[in-house]
Amino acid sequence: MVDSMLTYSEYIPKPTDMQLSRADYADRLYGFWLGQCIANWTGLVTEMDKIGIxxxxGKGAGFYTREDWGKPDQPNLWGSNNYSDTIDFLFADQxxxxxxxxxxxxxxxxxxLLYxxxxxxxxxxxxxxxxxxHIKTEEENYLWVSNERALKLMQEGLVPPATGAPENNPDYEMIDAQLTTEIFGFFAPARPDVALKMARLPIRNVARYNAEWISEFNVVMYAxxxxxxxxxTIKENILWMAREARKRLPDDSYSAKMYDFVKAQYESGATWEEARDSLHEKYQIRQEDGYLWATKDESCNGCFAAGINFGASIVSLxxxxxxxxxxxKIGALCGWDSDNPTxxxxxxxxFMLGKEGVEEAFNRKFSDKFNIHRTRIGFPNNGIDTFGNMAKKGVYIVDRVVQEELGGGVDLEKDVWYIPQTDYQIEPGS
Structure with missing residues (x-):
């Protein structure tokens, strides 16, 4: 893997540098795209079926439980989904x-854009x-709430971060940024400080305050x-990563308090359904810790809000x-905008499992092809790409970031990155 658009600089590795295999990373990025697609399409089956209030x-009342897995899908806020009649994993075959x-x-x-x-x-x-x-402007463009408003503001001439500023975009605390910017964490491996720097403007394109901090939490997890x-075990690593990412959430924010509440429920031995129901009661019914979106949003009681969907995501995590x-499974059954946390x-x-690990988990092979033109426009090959090619492009971006942002080096002969380790601190968002 040699990027023709990058001049590779000579680098003398230091004994303290972290060494990462580029080939292994490409496999993990393949696993990322595959795992994300499986989870996204599975979550679409139950998206907005259940929103509590x-x-x-009268649509969206109540919640699913684990007993609903494998049973008929119920209508969502807009009618029935077009993907599956049954609540189950949704796959693209080979x-x-x-x-x-x-x-x-x-x-x-x-x-x-980075590449x-x-x-x-x-x-x-x-x-x-x-x-x-790359986003349609006239017909269905697969954008909602803050993303949709940001696009209209761009059409009017505004440039990020003005497109996410509260005075321009009243949807600044909706879910949008936390489902579109996590990938920046993978572009600065093992360096969440740099990943946050890279993700800052893409996040602020559509988000501020809690929605911004939640998005940064996800970026830190990925980095x-x-x-x-x-x-x-993966469980042990996930719990450690989450503790580190929690540092990004200001202690007085409702996002931090939601995380702490769900974690306390988990540690108490409550079932995930009990944790989800308690989350709903505390933040949507009683509206504690300053979380007011259940009444501020009259369309669906905050079903698209960053906060409640973040709480649900921590339940599933x-x-x-x-x-x-x-x-x-838990993410798909948890409720609200269920395709996003999944x-x-x-x-x-x-990413943590890699391509073969994902295949082993599901005991099957999957398609490696991806159609970006289902929702977007303007890409080569009529929008048909492959996970392998997408992973390679990700490696090339990391090549540049390692050299230009991390101060490290790329050894093409050994096919490794050398990543300098620093005493960075994950500071609360501001």
């Missing part, structure tokens, strides 16, 4: 193609150009994944205990 039309969705397509765009612009840090102008080039201790199938953790666990 029903809408004015002879088919995975379709892009809003959990994968913006990350695909950001990866392409095409030969940079590790995107500018607001580059983000705006990428969105206007910490290459530091996982192979002598420990902790109770899934590193098992990709169990994590996806995609986030399906992608993370897919």
């Amino acid at each position: 029903p809408t004015k039309e 002879d088919s193609i995975w379709g892009a969705d809003d959990d994968t397509d913006i990350e695909y765009i950001y990866q392409d 095409r612009n030969r940079t590790g840090i995107l500018s607001g102008e580059q983000i705006r150009e990428g969105w206007l080039t 910490m994944a290459p530091l996982a201790d192979s002598s420990k 902790l109770y899934g205990e590193g098992d990709i199938k169990e994590t996806i 995609a986030t953790w399906g992608g993370l666990l897919g």
